[in-house]
Amino acid sequence: MLLTAGGVTSPAGFLAGGVAAGIKASGALDLGILVSERPALVAAAFTQHALPAPPVVLTRERVARGRARAVIVNSGNANAATGAAGLADARAMARFLAERLSIPEAEALVASTGVIGVRLPLAAIAAAIPQLPLAPDGGHAFARAILTTDTRPKEAAVRIVLPGRTVTIGGCAKGAGMIHPNLATMLAFFTTDAPLDLAWLQATFRQTVNDTFNLIDVDGDTSTNDTVLLLANGLAGGPPIAGGEDGALFAAGLRRLAEHLARAIVQDAEGATKLIEVRVSGAPSREAARAIARTVAGSLMVKTAVHGNDPNWGRIYGAAGNAGVPIDERTLTIAIGNVLVFRHGQPQAYDHPAAVAALQGSEVVIALDLGAGSAAATAWGCNLSEQYVTLNSVYTT
Template identity: 50%
Template sequence: MKLQFLDMGTVTSPRGFLAGAVIREGLGLGILFSEAACRAAGLFTRNQIKAASVKLSQRRLEEGRARAVVVNRGCANAGTGEKGMADAEEMAHLAATKLNLPPEEVLVASTGVIGTYLPLPQIRQAVEEVELSSEGGHEFARAILTTDRVPKEAGMTLELGGKRVVIGGVAKGAGMIHPDLATMLCFLTTDAMVEPAFLRQALKEAVDNSFNLITVDGDTSPNDTVVILANGLAGNPVLTADSPDGARFREALKEACLQLAQLIAQDGEGATRLIEVQVEGALSLEDARLAARTIASSPLVKAAVYGSDPNWGRIIAALGRSGARVEESKVELYLGQLCLFRGQPLPFDREEASRLLSRERVKFRLCLNLGEGKATSWGCDLSPEYVTINSAYTT
């Protein structure tokens, strides 16, 4: 069976996963739960200011086990000191009691305004009201949205060891997106049986090739969280780095993360277009990633795309300051199939370039012609609506 994307795929598409949510004015709360024990792994923000939920979940994942996640939106519970940590632990305890689990098996995530405390009375009531079901992934995805316009969900299936395996996921994020692992939360599930060390390795590779290559505004949140739970109910042979199906699982997980990451970039605050920046021929993979992310995050490039202005010099300038090795005489720049620069400016049809910049998906390709490194980054244009949203976020 080839990798197949599932219609309406979500975080509860794999066997044994249930979810539910409560959504009301000023508060969204969701719970994700596995009916069977899970191997678990996570990656978190590298921002030195870390939310209480991040600190707590990092600590609990040291053993590589978890069966549930409780998530709130409206309050980031970041910059809240000892009380914030106690509140995060209380939130996990409330969910653990509801699910009849040890608190250590419940992870916590929060998103919203930084520097405010969790509204525990409302959270306590919401936890009691949550109803879990195998169809609850869609409601869970909606409950965690902040300035997002649409929920982000994905699901796919493939055959591993003669067994049908499913990978599902949900994500949120529209602003404060510039990951270093973006505000960004992602929860992934699978019914595959996966060896813990390989699960961590596969997740890191998938994140490096997806969430770590998207940008909206250059800011990295103190709450960034990507978690995967694997309950093994598919009954496949245990996947390891050396097993025959290990590479296929790794590729499927990367595809799930890529789909969710692009949905985040496309739904950036105030965005009207998705920007894709492909860099090839770099001296190294790291150089390719540096160049692609720098260009995709450049405010001048993003503003030019919003205005359909073929001011390609902004792209070359961003490339030059990226930190990647560049030799100007060897650089080629394409907008779609239209070559704008090949070591020097080329004549081009400006009306055609403006038309390409007006598409929902704008593609730039840069050939550095120095080596074999290649990478793709995704971002979005910069519109007046972004300023409007973020100039009155708490008022």
């Protein structure tokens, strides 16, 4: 199955749109609504932050029922570190949404991203909601309305041909770069017209998020507002997918789309010019593979070496050993691109120009095989540039 142009309104029965509500000083789009024309199932994943923002608290509570109809998202203000007042604001924002759409309040979800510690401009939001254009091709406006420091919207769709029916999944995301005064947030929204079994969807969604959004690293920080949501309205018809061949195809499509959006977030990270894909194989367990892949992808040593096109494999070796996972050097192999630099405990006399060339592209692959099992995982990071530091230390207030 191939990714196609499209986004959250590609599946049947979804409307979306965005408007400039004045939350961002720039006058850019900063308020978006995504709605399913029919009641929908919902699956979600949220930040593990100890101080989740009020919109996360509210939405987490509401998705527990497994049904939702719409989500309203603002950028420019995270509604975080705002306490009980912030929770009341999030509730009010959801209520305005429910009123606009005439849906039960309990099925109206919210997400916010932007500056921390400032109350939402609730009056401006209330005034903008009735004006917000909702359309079956409004996914692009929605994708733009959720951006903060991203340089471009990130959206795509995938069409899955099942025996007797075709289902579509659409998605969009915003990035994880940070710039003052924002603590950037990862937000991603998926829609599908596939009929799905709720329990199966939730398990599949959790696994997909773990393998994609939870394996990207820009700067090691988790925001107070991270939210990933999927709405499934079943409009494609037929029996609910709950596994089997249809389930495998649906899961593969969702995974493909989620990986695309997760990679797009890393590629658009502040100051980043390269995507670093860290592939770990031969691990004793999936958890071990994940931990090592993520640690290598997040290592400043590795990020700066890649930035400088420096095939300094000692840094990869060094980072791998910091994942809290036992590694046997005698079976460890490390490659940069296709260049084997360390094999079974022995530094290799490698082709240095080829390794440098492998680091010069916009996508750098680092592969580690532990020789200790059959589990694997891939994580994605980016180079750390002087520009990242400059962007994040600019004094702006």
